[in-house]
Amino acid sequence: MNKVAVILLSGGLDSTTCAAIADKAQYELHGITINYGQKHNYELEASREVAKHLKFKSHAIIDIDLASFGGSSLVSDDIEIPKNRDIENVHDIPSTYVPARNTVFLSIALAKAETIKAFDIFIGVNAIDYSGYPDCRPEFISKFEDMMNVATKDAVQHIGKYTIHTPLIELTKAEIIKKGLDLGVDYNLTSSCYSPREKGKPCSQCDACKLRLKGFSDIGVEDPLNYN
């Protein structure tokens, strides 16, 4: 029987590496990308390229307007995306946190999974080189897994048990990139920047760019993206 998985793909470095890992493990991949009103919607384009590159069985971009709720610099025009933060020494949860984002994303992935009889969901969350978002931590993933196994028809009827796979959760950004390069990931297709300039060119100053650049630098490899 085919192993079938739903993967949450943002088009960024982490989710793309996660997809490559799932691909290597021979899952048939069904990608879900969420258009939630993020200012950096260039990543939607990147997600399409990655899905094509990794030969996803299906890929859907799903709209859910979290921007209408506001409350995050990633979606609200009146909150500026922080730049040039000292990411290694500041550990508060920054304004880029989007309320309940991964809860919403995993819920949508679960809805997709149940309709296609997939019991495996991949998400590229990371709790090491990250921005302190609560919904990237193992505690969250574990509680979500408990919940989804009482929430769904196929789980309560013991047709299958849902698992959330988080292969990156305990890795540093450098380790993630190293793993991705070993798997042949083309990071030039990905987009991490929260505040890209024309044609998706990364800003190099937001937390996402800084974490990414530090990751490449730590393993002595040049990021293929053009930051100039």
Added chain:
Amino acid sequence: MNKVAVILLSGGLDSTTCAAIADKAQYELHGITINYGQKHNYELEASREVAKHLKFKSHAIIDIDLASFGGSSLVSDDIEIPKNRDIENVHDIPSTYVPARNTVFLSIALAKAETIKAFDIFIGVNAIDYSGYPDCRPEFISKFEDMMNVATKDAVQHIGKYTIHTPLIELTKAEIIKKGLDLGVDYNLTSSCYSPREKGKPCSQCDACKLRLKGFSDIGVEDPLNYN
């Protein structure tokens, strides 16, 4: 301080009664109605009327296309909505089950709640006179509550603890209607039917109509909706 709550409002009998209970308990109500591609989208209109009638502080209709996933007679054109089932004696989970629907709905309610600093969410789920959906049961609600209190910034920073209120969960349909009538609910504004005819006129044959009609009949009150 104002008590602030987010309420999931479908425009049906249960969620409207639930809203009236929250209103009576003096919550400032922020309604979320989900347009998920349900064939019976007449209920969106009903939700607007109910929100107006109960003087909600805000009411948003949020689009999320679960119909594109399929897998339920409520959203898929190729699956017929079951009619004239023997609802008192058949206890399977019917084709009207929508994969992960309440998981998705509560996630969106949580996103709204965190942005407006509301720690109370109301949902009119019912596990007595219902269709056996797993995501209407107390087990599900309890696990979702556990999850949301590790998922969110305000919870992990101990600014507040999220609670899901399910005042109808252990009531019969007759008890729900009695409670609503005591609170002055105008059930003529509500829409329960899965398969309404022109102008939202209920079919009287789907599970939702049958449960509703039985509830009114059990307390000897006539349903104000016109079924003819």
